[in-house]
Amino acid sequence: MRLSRLFAPTLREDPAEAEAPSHRLLLRAGFIRQVAAGIYTTLPLGLRIVRRIEAIVREEMDASGAQEIRMPITLPAEPWKATGRWQLYGDLLFRLTDRHGRELLLGPTQEEVVTPLVAGELPSYRDLPVNLYQIEWKYRDEFRPRYGLLRGREFLMKDAYSFDRDVENMRGSYQLMFDAYRRVFDRCGLRYVIVEADPGQIGGGVNHEFMARAEVGEDLFVECENGDYLADTEAATPRPPEPADRSDLAPLEVLDTPGTPTIEALASLLAIPEERTLKCILFEAGGATLAVLVPGDREVNEPKLERLFFPTPVRRFEDEDFARHGFVKGYVGPQGLAGDAVVLADHSVLGGKDWVTGANEADRHVSGANAGRDFRVDRFEDLARIREGDRCPVDGGVLRIGRSIVVGHIYQLGTKYSEPLEATFIDEDGGARPYEMGCYGIGISRIVAAAAEQHHDDAGLVWPKALAPFQAVVILANHDDERARTEAERIYEELRQLGVEALLDDREVRGGVKFADSDLIGYPVQVVVGKKGVATGTADLKLRSTGERSSAPLAQVAQAALDLLGAAP
RNA sequence: CGGGGCGUAGCGCAGCCUGGUAGCGCACCUGCUUUGGGAGCAGGAGGCCGGCGGUUCGAAUCCGCCCGCCCCGACCA
Incomplete structure (x- = not known):
């Protein structure tokens, strides 16, 4: 190819709208151009990178026995209503209505298409296993598209779906994909970590995220300084602290603390560190009140809380809830809570004593509050958001937080889609059973950006030869x-x-x-x-x-x- | 969705506060000179100043509404 003929418009100056290095450089070097927020045209140079990644993905998928198909993007709403995702995904779905008033959507993934397809055509256990994949545009109307190709509303993804007769075989299919993914990301020259991730609100199965390390990454993971523990921050479970020595407890005293509805104000007024205070956050779950205790300098990890009560939805108290239940927002404490409230405490609460916490009346706190004596804890659970410096659950080493871009995510779905879609096969014993499914995504366009994030310097991009245009x-x-x-x-x-x-x-x-x-x-x-x-x-x-x-x-x-x-x- | 910022030529920006009909650099076209790390000189072309409405003799500039884009945050792969 001659550059004189190539459509590769480079920019001498940085485009104003681009902040992230990959976004800035991909624009400047003439790989992409923006059409709308989170929507891009791929120019010849960019397309060559995409093609290389696709080729690697195809080779490894095919080598694992998966078969490529192509499914439509424009999809009827009905199957999505059957699986509940029409509701669940909410505004994330691009929806449209055709001239007859029929509801359609642009596919954000294709479980609702591939599952009925397989159910209709592969009715016997003899037909299994099968793994079908495609490389196709995906559509998600993100709250906030950003960083160019890193979080687009239209993006190129390889999605694969495995169908097995039982859980054991499904795990085998999953392992094949797990291994194929490692080869894909190795070949793409990415520095990445694999973490067991948050299963999401729908709960359930094992899943792993393949995370490319990057400064601008939106996804956080924790890793032990000794290299023996890796986890998504939302799934990570730190080692609980040593229990505090409770041989000498202070008495419970009520303090006047006017104008201190926040931990920050309280700590400042009393001149104590925030970790001496006990935060009591109220939630409502299925009509019951939940009081969640964490040290004042920590945050509640709400996804973990939700998972604990799944499928019952958990929501934070709103202002009117405080009033209705007789609580004073900003001055809530665990002592004297009614018996029908469930008191949950993070393990880290074990590491402290003589807490300063709300007195359950305006402008008052108490000091010297201790679990067991002054308030009860119904359950100790892992509920605090993890942070840098927490201890590794394996060897107690210091945990660090890294940023990354999720470039691959694989799930053991089980029968999450096959059941509601009534996708069954006839097993050896003549009985109808739902397929045991797995699904496996690779963000192709995201790899372009992730590779650019990892491989650049002041002068521009530095492509590994496997991806170079x-x-x-x-x-x-x-x-x-x-x-x-x-x-x-x-x-x-x-x-x-x-x-x-x-x-x-x-x-x-x-x-x-x-x-x-x-x-x-x-x-x-x-x-x-x-x-x-x-x-x-x-x-x-x-x-x-x-x-x-x-x-x-x-x-x-x-x-x-x-x-x-x-x-x- | 909340908070902040920005929309003026293909790109990067000034002008706006203090209304008087638009400017700079790069890119583009022509010519000459240059030619190993984003050349110089001369000439030229290119903009309903995001849109609609209002105020005014007159609006890029003031006011209102809308649209778009970026950043931060909600928690989304």
Whole structure:
């Protein structure tokens, strides 16, 4: 390909709307252009990256026995009502109505399509297992699209769905995907971690997230300093602290604490650290009142709480709830709670004593409150949001929080979709059973962004060769020098003969522009053919990843470039 | 959805406070000179100033409503 003919509009300046490095560089280097919030056109260079990722994904999926299909994006609402997701997904769904008034949606994933498909066509246990996948656009009307390709409203995803006759076989299918995913992300050159993740509100099965490390990542994970524990922050369970020594407890006293409805104000007034206070957060679950206790400097992990009571919905007290139940917001304490309230405490509460907490009347707190003596705890559970410095549940090491981009997520679904959709097969014993399903997603367009986040420097992108849009660029440094032009053409042809996907920068612009663009676009190897070099019979090479330069005789440049490519990451 | 910011030429911005009919840099076109890390000079083209309405003799500028985009946060793969 000749750059003079390639639609690759680079920008000299940073686009104002882009903040994240991947977003900024993908725009600047001419890989994508924005059409609307979270919706992008992929330009030739960007599409070449997408194609490479797709090829890797297809190879590994096919090698695992999965079969590619293509399902529609425009979907009827009925199956989504059957599984409850028409309601559950709420505003996240792009909905439309056709001319006859029928309700449709743009698919955010395709369980509701693939499950009836398989149910209709594979009625026997003899037909199983089967794993069907596709690479297709997905639509989610995100609250807040951001960071370019990282959180789009339209994005390219590989989604696969496995169908098995029983749980054991389903786990086997899951493991195949787990292994395939590792190969995919390894080949894409991503630095990533695999964590067991939050199963989500619908609860249930095992699932793993493949998280590419990145500064701008929206998903947090925790890892032990000793490398023996990894988890999603919402699923992480830290080691509880040593119980406090309770041999010498302070008496319970009531304190006047005017104007201190927040922990911050209270700690400030009493001149005590926030962790000496006890936070008592009220929730309502199925008509019952829940009081959740955490140390004042911690937050309640509401997803964990919800999971504890699933499927009963849990919601935080609103202002009118406080009034109705006779609580004073900002001054709630666990002592003297009615017997019908369930008192839950995070394990970290064990590590403290003589708490300062609400007195259940306005502008009053108590000090010296102790579990068992002054208030009861019905259950100790893991309910506090984890934070940096908490202890590893495996070896007690210090936990750190990392940021990441979720590039893959695999789930053991079980019969979550097959049951409501009445997707059954006839088992060996003649009985009808719902399929045991798994689903497996890879964010293709997200990998483009994640790779860009991980592989860039001040000058631009630095693609690993497995993803690079072209493996090498031949830069004609002096476009009006005939000999240089002839040599550049020849070297470009020779590279192609050697099987290198090369690009010839034959544009009629100054060398400096070409060098800057080459660094910006991020080809792994640059070959510079110019007047000076040609006069002495040489051309120059540069490895983008290290900036290392070398030169080689014109006759050997192509081979030298190939060798250099071999050394490129 | 709450909070904040921004919409002026393809891109990045100034002008707005203090109304008088639009400017700078880059990119683009022509010519000359240049030509190995985003060239110089000269000339040129390009904008219903996000939209609608209002105030005014006159609105990019003041007022109202709407739309779009970005950032932070709600908790979403």
